Amino acid sequence: MIEGIVVKAYSGYYYVQDGDAQWICRLRGKFRYDKQKVLVGDRVRLKPAEKNTGVVYEVLNRRNELLRPPVANVDQGVITFAVAHPEPNLSLLDRFLVLAESSGVKPVICLNKADLLGEQEPEWLDLYRRIGYGVFYTSTKYNTGLDELRAELRGKISVFAGPSGVGKSSLLNSIKPGLKLKTGEISEKLKRGRHTTRHVELLPINGGLVVDTPGFSNLNLPEIPAAELMHYFPELAKFQGKCRFTSCTHNMEPQCAIKKAVDLGEIDAGRYNNYLQFLNELTERERRY
Ligand SMILES: Nc1nc2c(ncn2[C@@H]2O[C@H](COP(=O)(O)OP(=O)(O)OP(=O)(O)O)[C@@H](O)[C@H]2O)c(=O)[nH]1
Ligand SMILES: [Mg+2]
Ligand SMILES: [Zn+2]
Structure with missing residues (x-):
């Protein structure tokens, strides 16, 4: 055998x-x-x-299994956004992060099209770095950050995910010349009404295997209990057991350690707002079923 x-x-x-x-x-x-x-x-x-x-x-x-795209044994998700064209959507980024964390896939963040902004990376990127996520700041135009990203792929199965037009296929083409994945302008994609990338295939790159996926702009939260959501926000998870009530959802409850940390600026207010929004979605879902 x-x-x-x-x-x-x-x-x-x-x-x-x-x-x-x-x-x-x-x-x-x-x-x-x-x-x-x-x-x-x-x-x-x-x-x-x-x-x-x-x-x-x-x-x-199987170690794990993703639904979209249907791939097993994924080591990491390279969640890709662009500096601009399209504008980054941090709520969508946080959704991707929750999805990856809850599927047992290590997320890293790649912010592409750095050439549209210059040397100075956007402030929010450092926020995610401080939370503990691996962060890559790349440009396929100027070839910045590509060596670091290439090194991260070695020996792993990685899935590239993110909205359409952020440059996922372009990044893979730059990392492995000769790959010839189809890429395109956003305007052309919209005209055609569909994405450039379609089949699920593991591509051998630099001693690793990589999946390029078609971009999507909305993402349902995974089937997780609302009470578990905090575990998929690493900076919130640290406060587990520190609130007055053990059942605290960190929303309206008094003497909540997380709300206090938000007030003190120890937890980013934007991230906390996304937490609340996701919490609300999951609670609504639990009410319906
Ligand atoms: N300025 C700039 N443009 C880029 C960069 N990388 C890719 N692009 C352009 O962005 C557009 C979209 O690139 P793709 O690689 O097709 O994007 P994608 O994320 O694979 O899109 P889908 O397959 O539809 O999900 C193309 O016109 C690329 O030339 C970059 O680093 N800088
Ligand atoms: Mg593509
Ligand atoms: Zn709390």
């Missing part, structure tokens, strides 16, 4: 990477009966057949 990673799935064929070799596989019949899904990113055992074909016999345990 050979072990490898599913890098692509296409009309019933699974492309399994094992070092430099790629095996084009069918699934063993049992998968159909068990209704077991095989995802891009899965580690599988296969039995070789003729030439470079084979049959997948077994899927090894």
Whole structure:
């Protein structure tokens, strides 16, 4: 048996990477009966057949599983925004961060199109750095920050996510010349009414595997209990157990350690507002079901 990673799935064929070799596989019949899904990113055992074909016999345990895009065993999410065109939306960034944290995927933040602003990075970027997130400030025009980002991809499965037009595909093209992912102007994308990037595929880059995803501009919060939301805001999680009431949701309750920290400027008010907005959404959802 050979072990490898599913890098692509296409009309019933699974492309399994094992070092430099790629095996084009069918699934063993049992998968159909068990209704077991095989995802891009899965580690599988296969039995070789003729030439470079084979049959997948077994899927090894998954560490995690993303729904959108459907990828298993993701090490990190590179949440990408642009300095401008399109303007960064920090509420959407916080949504991506909550989604990644709750899926067991380490998020890092990439702010692209640095050339539109210059050397001085926007202040909010440092806020996220201080919270503890890895931050990359890049430009595919001036090739800034690309070496650092490239190094971060080594030995991992990374998913690039973020709104359409921020330059996810352009970044990957710059990191690995010859990749030739399609890129485009936002205006052209809107005209066509769809995104440039579509298929889910793990691309080998710099000793790592990377997924380029189509951008999206809205994102539902994951299915997490409202009471757990604070754990996905690392700077709020630190205050666990410090409020007067153990059931404190850090909203209206008196003697709340988090509200106090916001008043003192220890917690950023914008982040806290996004927390409250997400809390409200999750509470509404719990009321409906
Ligand atoms: N000024 C500037 N423009 C950039 C930079 N990187 C990419 N662009 C431009 O931004 C536009 C969108 O780039 P894409 O790479 O297609 O964006 P994307 O995030 O992959 O978009 P989707 O696939 O639709 O999600 C293109 O016109 C790029 O040339 C950059 O660093 N600076
Ligand atoms: Mg793209
Ligand atoms: Zn509280």
